[in-house]
Amino acid sequence: MNKNNFDINSLIRPNVAKMRPYSSARDEFKDFDSEMIFLDANENPFETNVNRYPDPQQQKLKSILSKQKNIPSNQILLGNGSDEVLDLIFRAFCEPAKDNIITLPPTYGMYSVLANLNNIENREVLLDSDFQPDLDEVSRTADKRTKLLFICSPNNPTGNLITSEKILKLLKTFNGLIVIDEAYIDFASKESWIKKLNEFPNLIVTQTLSKAYGLAGIRLGVCYASAEIIAVLNKIKPPYNINELTQKFAIERLENIIKIKSDISLLNDEKIGLLKALVEVTFIEKVYPTDANFILIKVDNAEKRYSQLLQKGIVVRNRSSQPLCVNTLRITIGTASENKKLITILKTLE
Ligand SMILES: Cc1ncc(COP(=O)(O)O)c(C=O)c1O
Structure with missing residues (x-):
């Protein structure tokens, strides 16, 4: 197109x-920083840091x-x-x-x-x-x-x-x-x-x-x-x-965009480690490639593995009800220690 x-x-x-767009009081007068007296929006004048409506735009x-x-x-x-x-x-x-x-x-x-x-x-x-x-x-x-x-x-x-x-x-x-x-x-x-x-x-x-x-x-x-x-x-x-x-x-x-980027990079590194480790778990039949902060895996029996993980205190998402996703679990990338714990537990499940 x-x-x-x-x-x-x-x-x-x-x-x-x-x-026509609804025009709110703060739409009509936007100059928040000025020393004006605001008697236009039926707000409470006593300062609470949030007593004024937020900028609508x-x-x-x-x-x-x-x-x-x-x-x-x-x-x-x-x-x-x-x-x-x-x-x-x-x-x-x-x-x-x-x-x-x-x-x-x-x-x-x-x-x-x-x-x-x-x-x-x-x-x-x-x-x-x-x-x-x-x-x-x-x-x-x-x-x-x-x-x-x-x-x-x-x-x-x-x-x-x-x-x-x-x-x-x-x-x-x-x-x-x-x-x-x-x-x-x-x-x-x-x-x-x-x-x-x-x-x-x-x-x-x-x-x-x-x-x-x-x-x-x-x-x-x-x-x-x-x-x-x-x-x-x-x-x-x-x-x-x-x-x-x-x-x-x-x-x-x-x-603080630098911190955001470094968090993303840490999670992507964790993802690479997790992808490698998941392949080695015997009951995991497929680890799907991912460009997100989660990994979809196909297992032998999603309901059973979901419950086993839950019993060990780890919550993942069973996506088996979705089309093309029979026996799949979706796992979010956690912190290094959470991911390590997940892999250790997955390896012990029978
Ligand atoms: C694909 C996708 N879009 C949108 C959302 C919702 O995002 P938000 O938290 O911004 O509502 C999610 C949340 O899981 C998602 O997976």
């Missing part, structure tokens, strides 16, 4: 297209992300976790009971939860045995009411990247919006697709501070897209969706 034949207006829900946080990622602030939207960003995308573009989306299982479960919640048909096109999308099947499955295609890369729970060739082909041919969920991209050997935003107006990239950035508890997800798409999402987001504490905490962490 190129810029000449793409019209975002044809994809927006009619009611959303007509909406999170300008400071976005300007840091903008510099680090080399993407203008007007192409960034922040959400209460990337789960909120994904929900906003559904609500902006998918007309309940009329439109449909395509997902590529086995994949992240929230796409189907959000489709259900928003009363949108979820058309599932299974990945192939290499966990790559079947492009012919995607094109056969799409119709005029297919608004979104979700590509999770690196994919959860399989851990692999979707190949650039496949994604490029989809970006060029798919008639709706393509959402590439890059929750795990910071662990991957390939670059983010955010570099391609200006080339593909139908591309939306979501990322999160929950994984590599170590901030799952503050709930901060990021959406990168064209300024036009971001403007649509901005119209429908709750005015103060990113709270003050989250904004402060994220700014602090992002300002």
